Amino acid sequence: xxxxxxxxxxxxxxxxxxxxxxxxxxxxxxxxxxxxxxxxxxxxxxxxxxxxxxxxxxxxxxxxxxxxxxxxxxxxxxxxxxxxxxxxxxxxxxxxxxxxxxxxxxxxxxxxxxxxxxxxxxxxxxxxxxxxxxxxxxxxxxxxxxxxxxxxxxxxxxxxxxxxxxxxxxxxxxxx
Numbered sequence: 146x147x148x149x150x151x152x153x154x155x156x157x158x159x160x161x162x163x164x165x166x167x168x169x170x171x172x173x174x175x176x177x178x179x180x181x182x183x184x185x186x187x188x189x190x191x192x193x194x195x196x197x198x199x200x201x202x203x204x205x206x207x208x209x210x211x212x213x214x215x216x217x218x219x220x221x222x223x224x225x226x227x228x229x230x231x232x233x234x235x236x237x238x239x240x241x242x243x244x245x246x247x248x249x250x251x252x253x254x255x256x257x258x259x260x261x262x263x264x265x266x267x268x269x270x271x272x273x274x275x276x277x278x279x280x281x282x283x284x285x286x287x288x289x290x291x292x293x294x295x296x297x298x299x300x301x302x303x304x305x306x307x308x309x310x311x312x313x314x315x316x317x318x319x320x321x
Contacts, residue, residue: 160254161266166290169266170299173307177299184293186258188223191296198298202287205260207249207273208232210239216252217241220262220286221278221320231321236276254291261289262304265313274314277301282317 161169170177178198185191188204196202203220206227215238221227229241249255254267262275277286281301288304290297301317308315 161263161291163290163292163295166263166266166297169307170297173310175299175303175307177297177303179290179295179297181295184258186293192223196287196296198285198287201281201285201298202296203262203277203281205262205288207244207253207260207264208241209244209248210241212239213248215239216244216248216273218253218260218262218264218273218275219278219320220275220281220288222280225278225280225320227320232276235318235320236274256293259289259291259293261291262308262315263288263291265308266291266311268311268313271311271313274316275308276320277305277315277317278320279317280320 180196182194185194191202202223204223206219208219208229209216219227219232233241246257252268252272253264255264265273265275284301285298286301286304287296287298289295305315
């Protein structure tokens with residue numbers, strides 16, 4: 146059962162890594178399931194692992210507008226194709242493209258293959274807006290805890306509450 150009050154915890158100077166994410170979930174009273182596995186870098190590699198709750202594993206994309214002013218993290222079910230042009234129209238953004246590995250590391254403190262909504266815990270300037278596909282509404286979502294050697298499953302609503310407690314922007318939308 147989720148506790149209704151989350152602790153203020155984000156005054157951390159070091160990047161939030163796997164152990165800190167798990168501690169945060171524990172300290173917040175968020176129920177979750179986790180499984181350590183070999184490092185994976187793509188959704189196809191994730192599928193080959195034969196993980197439980199495979200239908201709940203999210204594919205996560207980190208994109209930016211053409212002026213590098215706005216950054217977005219998109220979480221969708223693994224089989225969904227995301228049209229950046231359609232997403233751009235949905236959110237009313239300028240032209241979008243994938244963010245660089247440098248931006249991924251500098252803004253979210255993540256490495257390639259570890260993109261996850263938990264990355265906003267490292268976004269000190271609150272530059273990244275998170276968009277979760279409505280597919281995950283009222284169900285589990287499986288994501289990395291800021292490192293690609295583990296997958297964590299938790300209720301999407303708990304993830305949203307956690308992101309909001311960090312004062313980051315998050316929305317559930319229909320991504321087609």
